Amino acid sequence: MKKKTIGILGSTGSIGCQTLSLLKDNKNYQIIFLSCNRNIKKLFDQVKIFKPKHIYIIDKKSYNKFKAKNKFRNLKIYNDLYKLKRSIKNKLDYTVSAFSGNQGFDSTFEVSEISRNLLIANKEAIILGNNILKKKLKKNKCNLIPIDSEHYSIFKFIKDNKIIIKNIHKIFITASGGPFYNKKINFKNVTIKNALRHPNWKMGKKISIDSATLANKILEYFEAIILFSFKPDNIIIRIQPSSKIHSIVLMKSGFYYLIAHNNDMKIPISSALNLNSIFKNSDKIVFEKQKLSFYKPNSKQFKLIRIAKKVANLGHSAMIMFSVINERLVYKFLQKEITFDKISSILLHLFSNKKFISLCKTYIRSKKDIYNIVKIAEQYRLD
Ligand SMILES: NC(=O)c1ccc[n+]([C@@H]2O[C@H](COP(=O)([O-])OP(=O)(O)OC[C@H]3O[C@@H](n4cnc5c(N)ncnc54)[C@H](OP(=O)(O)O)[C@@H]3O)[C@@H](O)[C@H]2O)c1
Structure with missing residues (x-):
């Protein structure tokens, strides 16, 4: 049997490592490329085990360091995605887009040219790309498979x-509520350590902070609008603290379908890769014990929920502005430049400012337009 080929953008991250752990010892799959930003130590270990043909390292210093010490004879090493793309002659069966944050957009967009199926965990890439990304994939005959658990469950x-789709009335996406759900907290005093301590998932730093502010769910709300072409009013966010139910689909016929699985990202990744993995502990979703209740997010605690619909209704540029500025604020918090509460309050303030909102109405027709908006968001004064 011909082996399935696969490439991973962000193989050293949480999603990347979980994907690789599923592929370890699977002889039906061949890893063609792996990639990282700076973590060349982990990438080195992955190259030893998975023997990819190519690696792509974003950070120039780390690339030079890996190249200087490289002992793998047939390994091709790139710092330029376009060179990696050119060197892959046959389309890959699967590419996993698992870089973190808005930086992942360009690579996600470009790898669609060398992939038959693009598994996207990088929600920011979907938000930045929106219809431009969807058109690019269509042109390249590349299937978009979202692997964020909520979106994958609806997609599947x-x-x-x-x-x-027109028979669906509403979809519900669920959030765990993060580390501070239902706790009396002074958000000004939240430490980085506590904000990163997610109760149900082990994830990268950016998405962990986003889960604590609920920005992650708002990004996923935008992601669902884009992926399923749904109106903002027809997508609802609910807190489901045990993270067992990932989405609910309400049909116009009145039937609700609740889609549940354990809080293990390997489940959607394995399914999206058609791995037929067996998850032996899947019978542990015991309904009586898990408290599968749903709660409306409290807008006093999760202030960002107040602007979610407004941003979505403003459209593509506004979603980009939200995503890029949120990421800037997350890194400012991680670098101790601002307190935790400022992430939400600054975003709320911006989206009530007329001048800022007028920028959010810019119409986007091309990838170049996307970069223009990203640049505006990157340079916008936040104090
Ligand atoms: N983790 C989850 O359970 C989960 C669930 C659903 C969706 N997602 C989404 O999946 C994406 C990845 O999340 P993650 O938790 O796997 O993140 P992560 O653990 O932080 O890993 C991020 C990956 O991206 C690379 N990276 C870091 N900075 C980068 C940059 N500036 N440009 C490009 N790549 C960069 C990292 O390389 P280095 O290792 O070299 O830094 C690493 O390979 C995010 O968009 C997240 O929202 C994650």
Whole structure:
């Protein structure tokens, strides 16, 4: 049997490592490329085990360091995605987009040219790319498979049951509530350590902070609007503290479908890669014990929920502005330049400012327009 080929953007991160752990010892899959930003130590270990043909290292210093010490004879090492793309002659069966943050957009967009199926965990890439990304994938005959658990569960439900989208009334995406859910906290005093301590998932820093502010769910709300072409009013966010139910689909016929699985990202990744992995502990979702209740996010605690619909209704540019400025604020918090509460309060303030909102109405027709908005968001004064 011909081996399935696969490339991973962000193989050293949480999603990348979980993908690789599923592929370890699987002889039906061949890793063609792996990549990272700076963590060349982990990348080195991955090259030893998975023997990819190519690696792509974003950070120039780390690239030079790896190249200087490289002992793998047939390994091709790149710092330039376009060179990596050119060197891959046959389209890959799967590429996993698992870089973190808005920086992942360009690579996600470009690898669609060398992939038959693009598994996207990098929600920021979907938000930045929106219809421009969807058109690019269509042109390249590359299937978009979202692997964020909420979106994958809806995607799989629609696909497996041949659901006609117009028969869906509403979709619900769930959030765990993060580390501070239902706790009396002075958000000004939140430490980095506590903000990173997610109760149900082990993830990268950016998404962990986003989970604590609920920005992650708002990004996922935008992601769902884009992926399923749904109106902002028809997507609802609910807190489901045990993270067992990932989405609910409400049909116009009145039937609700609740899509559940354990809080293990390997489940959607394995399914998206058609790995047929067996998850032996899947029978541990014991409904009586897990408290599968749903709560409306409290807008006093999760202030960002107040602007989610407004940003979505403003459209593509506004979603980009939200995503890029949120990421800047997350890094400012991680670098101790601002307190935790400022992430939400600054975003709220900006989205009530007329001048700022007028920038959010810019119409986007091309990848170049996307970069223009990203640049505006990157340079916008935040104090
Ligand atoms: N983790 C989860 O459970 C989960 C669930 C759903 C969706 N997602 C989404 O998946 C994406 C990845 O999340 P993660 O938790 O796997 O993140 P992560 O653990 O922080 O890993 C991020 C990966 O991206 C690389 N990276 C770091 N900075 C970068 C930059 N400036 N440009 C490009 N790549 C960079 C990292 O390389 P180095 O190791 O060299 O820094 C690493 O390979 C995010 O968009 C997240 O929202 C994650």
